[in-house]
Amino acid sequence: MKFGTKLIHNGNDIDQNTGALSIPIYQTSTYHQADIDNMGKYDYSRSGNPTREALENTIAQLEGGCRGFAFSSGMAATSSVLATFSSGDHIIICEDVYGGTYRVTSRLFNRFNIEFTYIDAADVNNITKNIKSNTKAIFLETPSNPLLKITDLRSAIEIAKKHDLKVIVDNTFMSPYLQRPLELGADVVIHSATKFIGGHSDVVGGLVAVRDEQLAEEIYFVQNGFGAILGPQDCWLLLRGLKTLKVRVDQCQKTASKLAEWLNNRPEVSKVYYPLLSGHPGRQIHLSQADGGGAVLSFKTHDVESAKNFLKRLKNCAVAVSLGGVETIVSYPVKMSHASVPKEERERLGVTDTLIRVSVGLEEFEDMVEDFSQALGD
Numbered sequence: 001m002k003f004g005t006k007l008i009h010n011g012n013d014i015d016q017n018t019g020a021l022s023i024p025i026y027q028t029s030t031y032h033q034a035d036i037d038n039m040g041k042y043d044y045s046r047s048g049n050p051t052r053e054a055l056e057n058t059i060a061q062l063e064g065g066c067r068g069f070a071f072s073s074g075m076a077a078t079s080s081v082l083a084t085f086s087s088g089d090h091i092i093i094c095e096d097v098y099g100g101t102y103r104v105t106s107r108l109f110n111r112f113n114i115e116f117t118y119i120d121a122a123d124v125n126n127i128t129k130n131i132k133s134n135t136k137a138i139f140l141e142t143p144s145n146p147l148l149k150i151t152d153l154r155s156a157i158e159i160a161k162k163h164d165l166k167v168i169v170d171n172t173f174m175s176p177y178l179q180r181p182l183e184l185g186a187d188v189v190i191h192s193a194t195k196f197i198g199g200h201s202d203v204v205g206g207l208v209a210v211r212d213e214q215l216a217e218e219i220y221f222v223q224n225g226f227g228a229i230l231g232p233q234d235c236w237l238l239l240r241g242l243k244t245l246k247v248r249v250d251q252c253q254k255t256a257s258k259l260a261e262w263l264n265n266r267p268e269v270s271k272v273y274y275p276l277l278s279g280h281p282g283r284q285i286h287l288s289q290a291d292g293g294g295a296v297l298s299f300k301t302h303d304v305e306s307a308k309n310f311l312k313r314l315k316n317c318a319v320a321v322s323l324g325g326v327e328t329i330v331s332y333p334v335k336m337s338h339a340s341v342p343k344e345e346r347e348r349l350g351v352t353d354t355l356i357r358v359s360v361g362l363e364e365f366e367d368m369v370e371d372f373s374q375a376l377g378d
């Protein structure tokens, strides 16, 4: 079955109890037990809820995993996955990882003696170089944020398998439509469902899909024990958002691709970052592991003043954190997603104060070009 059909018909689309075409919002915390000696499938909504279960089974199906989990945010999903590790463990992580992930790894999980080494994963040799006797996992994000650097997933996974390391991939930027790391051999996929999966800038949530049952049990233990679950109303919003994932992403990335080319030819722009641009160093690798460039691009202006003026002058775009919505969202990484990364580290990574990130929405290309033209100072 092709992906677009799978979004609509995946076995979790019809409510088993009523036949409803929209999974009901089971807004309940607890469940009556008719027979105390034989407890029912559900007993308490932290442990299980039918609306959440439909969403969890859906993400598992879409990513090609054995089981899925829904959390109260992308960071709750990431943190819960990281909570399966123990004091003394070492994890190799890409240095341009999402700002919030950088924050919890460098300032929270380190307090529990889980050690992280930040590497440039665009060169997978850096993985091999940093493996130690206590290394347990590799945490990757490709394309990375906000510079859209590409990690070769197949090579990274091959290295990991040789050393018995788990591979965790934050797949938020691509969504399961464009990239399915579990099918390439990764062990865990994480999503900030706040972004493309929800797709309408109206819900915060996180999803996880895993490859094997044992790891699923470990993550379920944390989900139920730590308790950062997603409520039924928000699960319903994600189920609803998922149905249109393909048509949204198709349209948004078509415009993004054209906009990247257009920006590339503008004298006010010094550099454009988009995986499908012909000069992008990771282009071939990206195309070998993903089915499209996605809807996020970044660019740099010549100076800070021009970047700030651009943000001020935009008329038809939101200037905001987040991405993946139906509306174009323009963000300023140094003050937003990367505000928690120390200035020196940020500049070393290339996240300068002339950098602007664009999550392209469903507005029409011609209108976007008109708005961007005037905002660049035409």
Ligand SMILES: *Cc1c(COP(=O)(O)O)cnc(C)c1O
Binding pocket: 073, 074, 075, 076, 098, 100, 141, 145, 170, 172, 173, 191, 192, 193, 194, 195, 204, 205, 206, 322
């Ligand atoms: C937004 C984001 C997160 C965090 O998700 P929240 O839902 O905001 O907690 C993690 N990774 C990436 C790549 C993101 O864009």
